[in-house]
Amino acid sequence: KQEVTQIPAALSVPEGENLVLNCSFTDSAIYNLQWFRQDPGKGLTSLLLIQSSQREQTSGRLNASLDKSSGRSTLYIAASQPGDSATYLCAVYDNAGNMLTFGGGTRLMVKP
């Protein structure tokens, strides 16, 4: 059964820092991977979707990479801002591209 782990569970950084959030998965036979952001008490907002044939995706200050062979994905946030404070979750699709397994999330706090 696929297991998805996000380390660290919580992270606090000063504004302006570049930071990396990690996501690891046990079964490398995944179809693709999606990163989400969740604000307290709200739903999940899609940030980036990396298809199985891709190695990375970029959107603004965000860059996500995928290394299926090592079972890892990273989300890079450049020049962090207080508005980036949220919980970030990764989710991997099974090999058929149907079901997702979510990680537990990294709670990010960016201090002014």
Added chain:
Amino acid sequence: DVKVTQSSRYLVKRTGEKVFLECVQDMDHENMFWYRQDPGLGLRLIYFSYDVKMKEKGDIPEGYSVSREKKERFSLILESASTNQTSMYLCASRPARSGSITGELFFGEGSRLTVL
């Protein structure tokens, strides 16, 4: 922009009541999902639907049922609410897979249900 709308942001119900949670998406997505999210347990899949009138059990279907009579609407039903069903419920949708491409999953704002 894709919009997934959940009809109620907050609900308070009593044990034994029948509860309906409604979800509507406006992007003609084939696939729709219901999750619940609890501290320490993360997101768990309750039911999903690949198309109208189709439904599949997820990881924790006990105590729940679903209805998908129209493509845009996916309803979650708690036949007899219990206190252990107090949770945040999240609806999501995405387009059907197209060849080797799987579409993005989009979530609603969530419905926080409290069962007393």
